[in-house]
Amino acid sequence: MEEIKNKVEQLLLKTQKPARYIGGEHGSVIKDKTKVDVRFAFCFPDVYDVGMSHLGMKILYGLKNAVPNYWCERVFMPEKDFEALMRENNIPLYALESLDPIKDFDFIGFTLQYELSFTNVLEMLDLAGLPVYARDRKDLTPIVVGGGPCVCNPEPIADFFDLFILGEGEEVNLELMRLYEKMKPNNPTKTEFLREAAKIEGIYVPSFYDVAYNEDGTIAAITPNVPEAKPKIKKRVISDFDHAYYPDTFVVPFTSIVHDRVVVEVLRGCIRGCRFCQAGFIYRPFREKNIDTIAGEAKTLCEQTGYEEISLSSLSTSDHTKITELLTTLSDYTDGENINLSLPSLRIDTMSKEIVDRIAAVRKSGLTFAPEAGTQRLRDVINKNITEDEIMRTCRLAFSEGYQTVKLYFMLGLPDETDDDVAGIAELAEKVVDLYYQTPREQRGKSVQVSVSCATFVPKPFTPFEFEPQATPEQIKHKQGHLLDCIKSKKVKISYHQQNVSVLEGVLARGDRRLSEAIYCAWKKGCTLDSWDEHFRFDLWQEAFAECKTDTAFYANRRRSYDEIEPWSHLDYLVSHEFFVRENKKAHEAKTTRNCAEGCSGCGIKKECGGVYCG
Amino acid sequence: MLQPKNQNLRLTKYEYRLVFAKEGRARYISHLDLLRTFQRVFKRAGIPLWYTQGFNPHAYLMFPLALSLGIDSSVELLDIALTEQLPFDVLRDRVNDKMPEGLYIVSAGEPVMKHTEIAAAEYIIRLGCNCPPEEASEKLKCFLSQEKIEVEKRSKKKGVNLVDIKPHITLLSSACEDGKLVIGLRLPSGQEFNLNTNVVTDAFDAYAGGIIDTVYTRRTKILTKSGESFI
Numbered sequence: 001m002e003e004i005k006n007k008v009e010q011l012l013l014k015t016q017k018p019a020r021y022i023g024g025e026h027g028s029v030i031k032d033k034t035k036v037d038v039r040f041a042f043c044f045p046d047v048y049d050v051g052m053s054h055l056g057m058k059i060l061y062g063l064k065n066a067v068p069n070y071w072c073e074r075v076f077m078p079e080k081d082f083e084a085l086m087r088e089n090n091i092p093l094y095a096l097e098s099l100d101p102i103k104d105f106d107f108i109g110f111t112l113q114y115e116l117s118f119t120n121v122l123e124m125l126d127l128a129g130l131p132v133y134a135r136d137r138k139d140l141t142p143i144v145v146g147g148g149p150c151v152c153n154p155e156p157i158a159d160f161f162d163l164f165i166l167g168e169g170e171e172v173n174l175e176l177m178r179l180y181e182k183m184k185p186n187n188p189t190k191t192e193f194l195r196e197a198a199k200i201e202g203i204y205v206p207s208f209y210d211v212a213y214n215e216d217g218t219i220a221a222i223t224p225n226v227p228e229a230k231p232k233i234k235k236r237v238i239s240d241f242d243h244a245y246y247p248d249t250f251v252v253p254f255t256s257i258v259h260d261r262v263v264v265e266v267l268r269g270c271i272r273g274c275r276f277c278q279a280g281f282i283y284r285p286f287r288e289k290n291i292d293t294i295a296g297e298a299k300t301l302c303e304q305t306g307y308e309e310i311s312l313s314s315l316s317t318s319d320h321t322k323i324t325e326l327l328t329t330l331s332d333y334t335d336g337e338n339i340n341l342s343l344p345s346l347r348i349d350t351m352s353k354e355i356v357d358r359i360a361a362v363r364k365s366g367l368t369f370a371p372e373a374g375t376q377r378l379r380d381v382i383n384k385n386i387t388e389d390e391i392m393r394t395c396r397l398a399f400s401e402g403y404q405t406v407k408l409y410f411m412l413g414l415p416d417e418t419d420d421d422v423a424g425i426a427e428l429a430e431k432v433v434d435l436y437y438q439t440p441r442e443q444r445g446k447s448v449q450v451s452v453s454c455a456t457f458v459p460k461p462f463t464p465f466e467f468e469p470q471a472t473p474e475q476i477k478h479k480q481g482h483l484l485d486c487i488k489s490k491k492v493k494i495s496y497h498q499q500n501v502s503v504l505e506g507v508l509a510r511g512d513r514r515l516s517e518a519i520y521c522a523w524k525k526g527c528t529l530d531s532w533d534e535h536f537r538f539d540l541w542q543e544a545f546a547e548c549k550t551d552t553a554f555y556a557n558r559r560r561s562y563d564e565i566e567p568w569s570h571l572d573y574l575v576s577h578e579f580f581v582r583e584n585k586k587a588h589e590a591k592t593t594r595n596c597a598e599g600c601s602g603c604g605i606k607k608e609c610g611g612v613y614c615g
Numbered sequence: 616m617l618q619p620k621n622q623n624l625r626l627t628k629y630e631y632r633l634v635f636a637k638e639g640r641a642r643y644i645s646h647l648d649l650l651r652t653f654q655r656v657f658k659r660a661g662i663p664l665w666y667t668q669g670f671n672p673h674a675y676l677m678f679p680l681a682l683s684l685g686i687d688s689s690v691e692l693l694d695i696a697l698t699e700q701l702p703f704d705v706l707r708d709r710v711n712d713k714m715p716e717g718l719y720i721v722s723a724g725e726p727v728m729k730h731t732e733i734a735a736a737e738y739i740i741r742l743g744c745n746c747p748p749e750e751a752s753e754k755l756k757c758f759l760s761q762e763k764i765e766v767e768k769r770s771k772k773k774g775v776n777l778v779d780i781k782p783h784i785t786l787l788s789s790a791c792e793d794g795k796l797v798i799g800l801r802l803p804s805g806q807e808f809n810l811n812t813n814v815v816t817d818a819f820d821a822y823a824g825g826i827i828d829t830v831y832t833r834r835t836k837i838l839t840k841s842g843e844s845f846i
Contacts, residue, residue: 010829012643013685019648024640026655026715252655254648254715306655306713338666 004099007091015082019254020048023096027251027305029065029072030097036071037184038177040064041095041102041142043075043110045120046531051076052251053259055313056111056148060169062247070177073097074251075108077120077528078127080535086127093127103128106180108142110161112150115508116501116531118157119523121146125160132520134162134207140190143180147173151204152235152282153461155567156508156515158206162190163197165204166571167235168268170245172202198228202236205229209570211513217554219512219565234572239610241268241287246297249304261309261342262301266294266326270315271596271613273603275383275587276372276411278460279315282573284603285611286319286596291326299333309340317343319597321612367398370409373417374424380590381416383583388428392435399436404445406432412479413457413471415587422479425452426486433491451493454483456502460509461568462575464583470506470556473499500538504530506556507545512567515555518548576604628665628675628696631706632726632846636689637682641717646681652715653693659713662706665696679730679845680804680837683811686738688834692845694726727846728839733805737787737836738812741795743829748791754823755798759786766818780818783810804837 012018042061044051051057057074064072073095078086086093092101102108108128110121122132125144131137134144146154147165154164165172176197183193198205208229212220224231238244246265253260267288270280289297298310310330320326327343334341371386373379379386395406410425429452436448456476459465471479476499487494508515522544529535545552560566562581579602586593593601596613607615637644644652654674657664666672677694701709703723711719744751758764764781787799802810812832820827837845 017645018643018684019645022640022643024716026652026659026713252715254644254652256648256651302658303661304659306658308654308658338672 011085027249031071037069039105040072040107041105045117048076049257052257092129109145112148122523123528153568156511159516163205166202172236195228204233222570232572237609262307265313267314275464285605311342368407375421378421399439400443402445405449407451411457415468423486429492455497458506467560507552518550579603633693634721638687639717660709663698686832732839734840735838736804741831744826748796751796758822
């Protein structure tokens with residue numbers, strides 16, 4: 001530790017925001033190494049500012065450190081300037097609490113939140129001084145594990161990991177660490193340990209499966225090669241969500257981070273079933289916390305951290321069955337303590353006047369809506385059950401309360417999208433502008449700005465659109481041009497996501513094991529921090545794909561048949577394949593599916609998982 | 616109609632001046648981040664901070680003198696206002712109980728002097744050099760005996776111009792310890808004229824031809840014009 005500390009200290013003043021690399025924050029856990037049996041390096045494969053904002057890390061950090069003889073520490077990806085300094089001065093990647101090199105830890109765990117962080121995993125393993133391919137790491141430790149939403153198709157990075165954890169981590173992480181603690185005194189080999197680990201539900205050891213391919217490049221079979229490997233690996237679900245572990249304090253950073261506030265998770269899963277949304281399916285079933293639990297956690301966290309802002313986290317906060325009562329209870333506390341309450345993820349159709357007032361009381365900033373598609377027909381295709389009337393009703397309410405900016409989020413390249421649907425985006429945005437001018441002058445704000453943000457749709461595994469071809473860059477370019485032609489009003493501002501990023505995301509999201517070579521190659525060429533515009537090098541990715549003879553269109557732009565074996569077919573996220581097929585067919589007929597609160601649509605999730613509306 | 620958020624007007628406020636230490640890992644907390652860090656410490660400790668009375672109420676915290684990033688100190692100052700009176704030692708202990716590693720309150724008291732009275736500060740600087748410390752010490756003597764020590768100073772209005780810092784440097788001590796050159800310096804500080812230690816060490820390093828490998832700096836005193844400790 002001292003050696004790294006001394007070296008690091010001489011470099012900190014040469015780097016941007018040095019507080020990111022030295023630890024010591026309030027709430028960080030320091031333990032006596034001699035009394036610790038299992039050490040876990042929790043790596044977020046992106047920079048500190050992003051990683052420190054991530055709720056999952058806060059939960060698992062607290063959970064593991066609550067066990068007296070386990071020590072979990074934080075590790076982030078250094079920015080390019082500090083990474084160069086680390087390499088120049090032979091500083092291996094270290095954990096922020098002990099400042100010890102992570103290659104000496106028992107576990108190195110990565111949370112995989114988005115595909116564009118994959119190269120960062122390789123970079124961090126390399127910075128740690130470890131071989132990036134799992135097969136080249138012969139010793140038992142460190143055991144490199146991965147979790148998070150991208151693990152629902154981990155195949156493109158399967159060769160770099162020893163094992164993956166599917167689904168929610170609160171129980172299975174401790175089960176895995178207990179197994180290791182029990183086996184460690186007998187000095188097992190890595191394979192011996194992994195075979196025992198494979199018996200735990202939710203644990204997937206990729207090296208225990210062989211993948212065979214057809215001549216056309218599709219998968220012929222995925223076959224277990226050891227008896228412990230199950231034919232299908234089920235994701236883990238916390239059925240008693242209200243009593244699930246939740247931390248009573250956070251690590252409070254010195255430097256500002258993206259989400260710098262208390263976060264309380266109010267519900268998990270989503271009732272909506274929007275067909276493009278991976279989170280809406282892989283986090284099923286819908287479970288919620290009691291109001292008293294939420295209020296208690298909010299108060300404890302504010303007292304322990306000193307934060308003056310609380311944010312409620314969920315996929316759709318207003319779907320909480322007692323949302324109004326929840327907001328009343330929370331604001332009774334926050335108003336008296338000079339604490340701000342922010343409510344992201346509200347749905348248009350549920351925005352009551354009360355909720356609009358509640359937001360307005362905090363700060364009259366702006367409203368953000370995600371209609372996702374420009375016409376009712378296309379919204380029915382994607383099962384985004386919002387009507388134009390509902391959008392208008394909420395905007396009318398907002399304008400009469402003095403709101404001046406409205407942000408509208410859309411996607412381009414959705415299945416069955418026509419030029420009329422694209423023109424619909426422009427029409428909708430201009431109707432919102434008109435609505436402002438129809439609002440009485442004495443009620444409305446000084447001026448109006450409608451910002452339209454268009455992302456490119458990327459089909460993801462475990463959604464009804466997993467079979468769909470992604471729109472090609474040429475098609476998207478045409479749609480963007482058409483949209484610009486349709487906009488007349490100066491009050492409407494259009495912005496796009498960078499197109500090449502979506503292309504890469506599309507390939508990685510539905511890729512198979514053969515992609516690992518291209519990822520390795522791109523990383524070797526210098527691709528890291530791909531999710532940052534200033535660092536994203538699509539030219540290098542294209543070179544890598546060309547050198548590895550990867551046909552990106554095969555992964556991204558091809559329609560997949562319903563009976564094709566997908567790279568993720570041996571993983572079970574509890575929502576049935578039949579349901580996705582049914583939903584895909586309904587999408588092409590522009591028929592909607594009711595949400596869980598209106599009635600069960602038979603997605604395949606069982607009652608035992610604890611869903612509010614299941615069974 | 617929007618109302619000011621802070622409805623419970625508290626007009627009485629009690630002012631305190633805290634002397635605190637910033638060491639170890641905490642020395643990398645930037646000035647801006649330090650403000651936020653203290654706000655959260657006070658919140659955690661349940662200290663009844665006085666809030667400004669406007670549409671955007673915020674706690675009153677004031678650092679009379681900034682400390683450069685990477686420098687240790689046990690004489691830093693923070694002025695705060697509370698809505699209730701607290702005994703000095705109670706205030707100090709309650710805050711220290713909630714501090715992150717490397718930050719702690721040395722003492723709490725009433726503010727006696729005005730911020731404008733701050734005129735100088737003293738530092739102990741440990742220089743690790745790629746030559747024997749005795750040799751570095753000789754070079755320092757030569758460096759300081761120059762007629763002028765000119766450094767580039769950037770400002771928004773005038774651009775880059777040369778300033779002679781020689782008259783502002785007071786060498787208090789110089790010794791060789793554990794293979795390092797340890798020097799004591801007094802430099803002007805405060806609102807009128809401020810000279811940072813790194814300007815001096817950088818100028819010395821440039822003069823001596825790049826001999827400095829490591830620099831550890833600690834601020835030891837904050838002084839008024841007449842040379843007494845600022846309280």
